[in-house]
Amino acid sequence: MKYSNVKKISALGTRGSAKGIEFIAKEDRSGKYILNKKSRSPSKGNTTNKAENKISVSTLTEAANLLSTNEYLINLISPDGKRALREYKKVKIG
Numbered sequence: 163m164k165y166s167n168v169k170k171i172s173a174l175g176t177r178g179s180a181k182g183i184e185f186i187a188k189e190d191r192s193g194k195y196i197l198n199k200k201s202r203s204p205s206k207g208n209t210t211n212k213a214e215n216k217i218s219v220s221t222l223t224e225a226a227n228l229l230s231t232n233e234y235l236i237n238l239i240s241p242d243g244k245r246a247l248r249e250y251k252k253v254k255i256g
Contacts, residue, residue, distance in 0.1 A: 163230045168222040170256045171229070173238055173248045185246045187222060194218035195225045197234040198247060210235060210239035210246070226255045 171187040187195050199215045202208055209215060217234075219225050228234045235247040 163224055163228065165226040165255060166228045168255055171226060171236060171238070171253050172256075173246065173253045175240065175246065180244060180246070183240050185240045185244075185248070187225060187236055188221060188239045190218070192218070193202055195222060196221060196237040197225060197228055198237070200233055200235065200249075228256075229253065 173185050173224070175181050175183040175185060190196055193246045195218065197217050197219065198210050201210050201212070201215045201218065217228075219228065225236055229236055229250040232250055235249050236253065238248055238253075
């Protein structure tokens with residue numbers, strides 16, 4: 163799917179104290195949205211959250227289009243600053 167003019171990417175927390183809380187994509191200090199390329203290493207296991215697998219994009223539209231490839235997770239933030247990584251099928255794009 164090709165997105166255009168995305169205004170918001172969000173997901174609801176699913177467990178523990180985050181259950182039911184909305185997490186949204188927010189710009190980092192440099193004004194970019196952060197995604198993580200899904201990655202597994204036979205010797206190191208899941209390396210998705212390693213720094214070398216993080217990419218930044220300028221717009222939510224770019225982020226949504228990368229997410230739709232199912233090769234990335236997006237960093238979302240709750241109102242109290244907690245972070246969550248979510249895949250395409252778990253987010254709401256609007």
